[in-house]
Amino acid sequence: MLTHLRPRTLVARLARAVSSPYYRYRYARALHAVRVGLAMLASILVTTGIDIPNGIWASVTVLVVIGGLQHHGNIRKRAVERALGTVLGAGVGLLLLVQLHLIGSMPLMYVLMSLAAGICGYFAIGRPGYIALLAAITICIVAGHGESTIDTGLWRTLNVLIGIAVALAFSFALPLYATYSWRYLLARNLRECARLYTRVVTGASVDSGEQLAAFAALGQRLVKLRSLMPSVAKEIDVPLKELESIQRLHRSILSALEMMATAMRAEPRGPAMTARDDRRIPNIYAVRATLIAIARALRFGSNTGKWLPVTGAWPPDALPIVVSGSEALNGPQWLAERFAAQVDELRVLLARTESHWNIERRSAVAAQR
Secondary structure, three states, X not given: OOOOOOOOOHHHHHHHHHHOHHHHHHOHHHHHHHHHHHHHHHHHHHHHHOOOOOOHHHHHHHHHHHOOOOOHHHHHHHHHHHHHHHHHHHHXXXXXXXXXHHXXXXXXXXXXXXXXXXXXXXXXXXXXXXXXXXXXXXXXXXXXXXXXXXXXXXXXXXXXXHHHHHHHHHHHHOOOXXXXXXXXXXXXXXXXXXXXXXXXXXXXXXXXXXXXXXHHHHHHHHHHHHHHHHHHHHHHOOOHHHHHHHHHHHHHHHHHHHHHHXXXXXXXXXXXXXXXXXXXXXXXXXXXXXXXXXXHHHHHOXXXXXXXXXXXXXXXXXXXXXXXXXXXOOHHHHHHHHHHHHHHHHHHHHHHHHHHHOHHHHHHHHHHO
């Protein structure tokens, strides 16, 4: 029966992994390994196919540019820095070789190389550090210790530029966007927050070991999100301070949720009181629905128009819990109110930047044009 339904072949799985952003995220390490291997092969074929001397430096450059970097934003930034450092270092290295051939003084060559290294070391401690470090390395590659010729220096410079071009080509051919990793990790955290929040406000017991493990996992993903932000900012052209605001609010939501869970374990009746009040139950589940909706928007992208309306368009019954000034709030209740308000703030922030991080919609709009 159903003999035509067979397990997916390896080719089909690879094709799906390449075409699907989520699968590219799940199998990012395997795809990165394939990309580095193919880029290495391409650099070897290019340099040996046309018999370029010192072709090994093209392969070395490929590894330097993309070997330890997965995401397109990082690779693009690293390639630009690599190109600037290479051009600067190659220029200085060639000048050192020219003076050696004109003056012929090896002691002067060593002094000038040491001076150049010291200057690069000075600028290596700071923002342009990678450029300065690569410039110093390229000076050594091009000039050697004075034994290289001008022709050798020029060939080595060409090889480094070829390596940069190959690395960039493969970063575009098999892109691994940090934006997708950022979105999926944030969506997973928000979905987990929705699950924990529901248990806390309805008075369900949460084991201390389970709570510790859950918040440890949330914290680990929060740290990963932080490391992705510079690349995300470059990929989607959003100021880093916007992502910082989302990260800060996300961290506050996790802190509020952890305090609510801790308070529930210390005083089980406190947080549960919010669920026993019939007026609060719709708002409690509205907050949960908001978290799930944001998570779905981040996960699938294409439906964000439904899940993330502009400020003021959110249905009234989905607004955060509102308590009249006459009501006295205990600690757990106040935390629940604050948590709900922070969730809505996060929704507004993500809605404001949705046109940037929603890569699927941006691609669809570009295709229509």
